[in-house]
């Protein structure tokens with residue numbers, strides 16, 4: 001059985017669904033601070049990683065073979081305003097999970113890290129060996145957990161896979177689950193909501209970057225492909241693979257204007273948008289090299305083109321304009 005922390009959240013819930021489709025049994029552990037009970041398939045335990053007893057109880061009750069750790073706070077801006085919240089949940093509470101994992105003798109662990117651990121890139125595409133110099137407490141908290149995993153591997157023999165996601169996007173191709181964050185900070189759901197007149201016009205932060213059209217370029221990776229990578233990561237560890245770190249991106253950058261143009265075609269309507277000044281700390285271009293995941297895990301994105309990402313996201317929001325509340 002696979003323990004999925006944060007499995008009621010956006011990426012975790014897609015991963016739980018894919019795991020079950022692939023024949024794994026799962027137990028999802030989530031405090032529902034951000035996630036949605038309706039997003040979870042299979043066994044669900046409501047609990048908080050802040051409580052060592054809560055998470056120990058899951059290991060005591062279920063025959064856990066591996067852990068997928070998605071649970072975290074994920075808002076960069078909030079992490080600057082309130083770093084304590086981020087170090088407490090993303091680092092200290094992860095230590096509770098690691099302790100319970102070690103006590104239970106479970107040796108396989110997959111961690112959701114982020115491109116934010118690289119900070120402002122010195123070069124693109126970004127490989128796993130690029131220096132990690134996060135510029136906000138969110139990225140710092142994720143890097144600290146990466147370092148904790150290294151120490152656990154050294155001292156206790158834990159084997160881990162660290163996935164550094166670039167911009168997760170899209171929704172379940174079956175339309176059952178999708179993205180529902182409150183507040184929403186991600187470009188594609190915000191743009192869709194603006195196109196549906198459910199939000200004010202989208203703010204395009206920065207139009208003078210050194211990019212083809214002056215707007216920020218990002219690497220959007222479909223949530224289904226992220227889930228697929230996690231299954232491959234589990235198989236890799238089950239076969240005895242050494243601890244490893246992988247970037248997960250499509251290796252293609254799209255500017256904000258390109259995203260809005262393609263979305264307008266898919267939606268059949270304009271996406272209202274206003275230019276705004278740059279936000280501090282936003283690099284112009286973030287694009288992954290995912291060669292290592294391709295070579296070691298045999299991972300190949302299936303929804304690699306922007307249109308597939310936008311189409312699945314649009315379909316989800318069209319069917320569920322209120323998210324899970326609808």
Ligand SMILES: NC(=O)c1ccc[n+]([C@@H]2O[C@H](COP(=O)([O-])OP(=O)(O)OC[C@H]3O[C@@H](n4cnc5c(N)ncnc54)[C@H](O)[C@@H]3O)[C@@H](O)[C@H]2O)c1
Nearest residue numbers: 006009010011030031033034035048049071072112114168
């Ligand atoms: N969304 C992205 O583009 C992106 C990019 C890079 C990395 N990540 C990482 O991927 C993971 C998942 O991201 P997401 O977008 O699905 O976020 P999300 O907020 O949708 O999901 C996180 C889940 O963790 C749960 N949670 C938080 N703290 C908890 C605690 N103490 N105990 C139990 N449950 C707790 C929340 O209720 C939520 O369901 C996060 O670790 C995030 O940092 C996301």
